[in-house]
Amino acid sequence: MSANQAFHQLEANISGILASHQDYRTIIDHVRPHLQELLTNEQLVPEDLQVPLPNKYAQYLLYRPENESFAVIAFVWGAGQVAPVHDHLVWGLVGVYRGSIVEKRYRREDHGESAEPRYTIREVSEVTATQGDISFVYPPDYDIHGVANPFNEAAITIHIYGTDIGKQPRHIHDVASGNARDVITKHDNTIPVFS
Numbered sequence: 193m194s195a196n197q198a199f200h201q202l203e204a205n206i207s208g209i210l211a212s213h214q215d216y217r218t219i220i221d222h223v224r225p226h227l228q229e230l231l232t233n234e235q236l237v238p239e240d241l242q243v244p245l246p247n248k249y250a251q252y253l254l255y256r257p258e259n260e261s262f263a264v265i266a267f268v269w270g271a272g273q274v275a276p277v278h279d280h281l282v283w284g285l286v287g288v289y290r291g292s293i294v295e296k297r298y299r300r301e302d303h304g305e306s307a308e309p310r311y312t313i314r315e316v317s318e319v320t321a322t323q324g325d326i327s328f329v330y331p332p333d334y335d336i337h338g339v340a341n342p343f344n345e346a347a348i349t350i351h352i353y354g355t356d357i358g359k360q361p362r363h364i365h366d367v368a369s370g371n372a373r374d375v376i377t378k379h380d381n382t383i384p385v386f387s
């Protein structure tokens with residue numbers, strides 16, 4: 193199946209899921225097999241986009257339906273490239289398309305209104321994910337992670353979020369201090385690769 197066809201099929205499938213489910217975890221469970229299938233599509237990421245950028249991981253919007261109810265993004269991780277610890281504030285799935293990544297998961301522990309610091313961010317797990325592996329994020333408790341490619345080869349991950357994550361106001365967390373700063377991480381392309 194061409195990537196175009198695959199994305200139109202995906203849109204039909206996700207529209208059906210979103211029409212009958214609101215719970216983030218339920219949506220994720222239903223979207224997961226569709227991402228699994230997408231990861232087997234050899235045409236998903238054009239070859240010129242598979243080359244890592246020199247300074248930072250690359251973030252390419254692959255597909256976004258008209259109503260922006262979800263978006264599919266390819267992240268290209270050069271050797272040693274890292275995404276700082278961040279949240280999403282929406283449901284999302286992360287699948288490995290090429291190579292391997294290390295994902296560290298964090299849990300926010302709230303200390304109450306008057307506490308200083310207000311909360312701490314605690315690391316709860318570290319997983320090395322390889323081709324075909326899928327993980328997920330959703331607020332409030334499964335939303336914070338950091339992703340890195342500490343390996344010698346480039347890696348590509350395919351993410352599906354319940355909004356256009358390139359416009360989503362969210363946070364980067366400083367684990368040591370517990371401080372968060374507001375961030376919007378824009379895509380490295382302006383027009384989706386597929387439509």
Ligand SMILES: [Fe+2]
Pocket residue numbers: 278279280329337
């Ligand atoms: Fe993330």
